[in-house]
Amino acid sequence: MEIQGNTRLIGLIGNPVEHTLSPVIHNGISKAVGIDSVYMPMKVTEQGLSKAIDGAYELNILGLNVTVPHKNAVMNQLVEIDDAALAIGAVNTLVRLEEKHGYKGYNTDMLGLRRQIIEDGIVLKNQVVVILGAGGAAKAVAYMCLLEEAKKVYILNRTIEKAQDIADTLDKKSDNNTEFIPLPLSDYTHIEEENLIVFQSTSIGLAPHTDEVVIEDAAFYKKVVVGVDLIYNPANTKFMQLVEQYGGKAYNALKMLLYQAVIAYELWHDIKIPQDVIDDIYVALKRKVYPKKNIVLVGYMGSGKTTFGTALAKELGMEFVDADAYIVSKTGKSIPDIFAQDGEEAFRKIETDILKEFNETLSDTVLATGGGMPLRKENARLLKEIGTVLYLMASPKEIYDRVKGDTNRPLLQCENPYQKICDMIKQRHPIYSQCADEIVDTNCNDLQWIVSVMKEKGMNGE
Ligand code: ATR
Numbered sequence: 452m453e454i455q456g457n458t459r460l461i462g463l464i465g466n467p468v469e470h471t472l473s474p475v476i477h478n479g480i481s482k483a484v485g486i487d488s489v490y491m492p493m494k495v496t497e498q499g500l501s502k503a504i505d506g507a508y509e510l511n512i513l514g515l516n517v518t519v520p521h522k523n524a525v526m527n528q529l530v531e532i533d534d535a536a537l538a539i540g541a542v543n544t545l546v547r548l549e550e551k552h553g554y555k556g557y558n559t560d561m562l563g564l565r566r567q568i569i570e571d572g573i574v575l576k577n578q579v580v581v582i583l584g585a586g587g588a589a590k591a592v593a594y595m596c597l598l599e600e601a602k603k604v605y606i607l608n609r610t611i612e613k614a615q616d617i618a619d620t621l622d623k624k625s626d627n628n629t630e631f632i633p634l635p636l637s638d639y640t641h642i643e644e645e646n647l648i649v650f651q652s653t654s655i656g657l658a659p660h661t662d663e664v665v666i667e668d669a670a671f672y673k674k675v676v677v678g679v680d681l682i683y684n685p686a687n688t689k690f691m692q693l694v695e696q697y698g699g700k701a702y703n704a705l706k707m708l709l710y711q712a713v714i715a716y717e718l719w720h721d722i723k724i725p726q727d728v729i730d731d732i733y734v735a736l737k738r739k740v741y742p743k744k745n746i747v748l749v750g751y752m753g754s755g756k757t758t759f760g761t762a763l764a765k766e767l768g769m770e771f772v773d774a775d776a777y778i779v780s781k782t783g784k785s786i787p788d789i790f791a792q793d794g795e796e797a798f799r800k801i802e803t804d805i806l807k808e809f810n811e812t813l814s815d816t817v818l819a820t821g822g823g824m825p826l827r828k829e830n831a832r833l834l835k836e837i838g839t840v841l842y843l844m845a846s847p848k849e850i851y852d853r854v855k856g857d858t859n860r861p862l863l864q865c866e867n868p869y870q871k872i873c874d875m876i877k878q879r880h881p882i883y884s885q886c887a888d889e890i891v892d893t894n895c896n897d898l899q900w901i902v903s904v905m906k907e908k909g910m911n912g913e
Contacts, residue, residue, distance in 0.1 A: 452478065455487065461489070461512065462491040462492060462516070463493065463515065463517075464495040464500075464516070466494050471492050472740065473712055474490050475739050479732045479735050500524055500525065504553075504554065513720075515544070515554070529553060529554050531555040531556070532555065541587050541590065541591070543558055544559045544714075562714045563711030564679075567704065567706040568599075571706070573677055575595075579602060579646065580603070582596075582604060584654075585610070588652040588681050589653075597624060597625050601648075602630070606631060606632065607635070615633040618632065640671075651665070651678065651688070656685075657682050658685050664688070672694060672696065677701075683703045683705035688703065691703060705736065709729070743838050745813050745816045745837050746818070746841060747834050747841070748841050749820050749824065749841070749842050749883050751879060751883075752850070752860055759893060759901050764817040770817070774805060774809075774820045774821055775821045803827060813837060816838075845893045851868065851872050889911075
């Protein structure tokens with residue numbers, strides 16, 4: 452990223468800010484859409500907040516995110532506040548208003564969660580919702596329930612006064628469409644309805660206390676159809692496990708983190724970010740939050756994925772899995788047979804299903820992929836989620852020499868296989884390059900040398 456005279460500054464203020472994931476999202480978006488702005492975390496103390504906001508305006512900062520401990524206090528420093536943020540009592544995004552010489556506050560946490568549930572097909576209208584917790588996050592959830600016209604919202608909290616406060620504030624705004632009912636946490640047994648949609652918004656279950664949950668009772672979970680945990684680390688909280696164990700669908704809120712940032716970015720830059728860019732950024736975010744120790748090999752047939760991959764796995768003491776061999780064992784058909792009987796599209800679909808499975812199950816593994824695997828964008832994203840992706844690259848001539856005698860390659864059963872290899876590599880090289888973290892040249896055919904390069908690049912990958 453090249454900083455120039457007209458580069459705009461965006462950023463985050465809070466204390467602490469060191470562990471924020473927001474730069475991955477915002478700087479990733481800027482790079483992908485070609486906008487010249489840079490996102491920077493900035494530590495601001497409570498005493499320094501007012502000066503920081505004045506200073507930010509004078510420094511021509513385009514927009515800011517606000518995190519703990521300033522989400523409430525910052526509201527006194529703004530020239531305007533969005534209605535939802537005002538009702539929630541928390542602002543996490545400041546948008547520069549040139550004409551008013553200051554910033555307008557928004558709550559994109561709530562908007563982000565709303566976008567997540569819409570994307571995940573969770574409908575709140577006329578439904579009974581249970582919110583566990585009554586802190587800042589719970590307020591945003593409660594307001595979203597009001598916007599989405601839930602029928603009834605139980606707010607359960609250890610400290611009942613806080614639940615009561617949220618219910619009182621939102622009752623006044625709801626025109627009686629949505630009823631808010633505060634309850635002490637232990638009174639969850641008083642809820643008589645079934646088919647509950649539950650939002651877990653307490654801090655219980657957050658890593659490293661991953662075996663904790665505010666309610667353990669199976670009788671409660673039997674009534675839950677959807678559970679959303681506002682915690683995203685760990686990826687699968689105890690709450691989510693219980694929801695699934697008793698037949699409900701469970702989600703964490705990593706997408707909320709993604710979308711609160713996307714919406715803030717859209718407000719700052721007055722643009723709509725394409726979904727394709729958002730999907731790529733989501734993969735980058737998952738890689739950061741849930742890093743995996745796998746190495747994924749992509750490249751054209753004959754580039755050495757099996758040969759060098761097996762040797763690399765041995766060198767690193769990792770498992771080796773060949774995706775094509777796995778497909779053959781799983782379907783009971785050879786790959787030429789799948790191509791001949793079901794067609795290439797059916798084969799690519801099988802690949803996607805297998806990659807989803809690998810994404811859940813593989814660890815400490817070198818995965819060799821089929822040559823066409825990254826052609827589907829969805830597959831390319833899955834490969835990146837599975838591990839560090841290395842593109843094993845070889846020239847058409849070298850590849851031809853390696854595979855010319857192999858009759859088990861359906862794509863090469865043609866009159867002029869060398870020309871076909873040239874054409875296909877020309878088409879696929881940009882796709883492999885884009886999918887990969889690193890490129891490894893295998894033309895020299897020196898096994899030891901190539902494995903050492905793969906090892907270095909595989910361990911250093913993003
Ligand atoms: P956030 O802004 O992320 O919502 P918060 O405002 O500190 O964070 O809220 C934390 C929530 O977790 C509160 O609902 C809190 O309950 P209290 O209001 O009674 O403090 C809840 N919480 C934290 N520790 C808890 C515990 N051990 N048992 C039950 N609830 C707990």
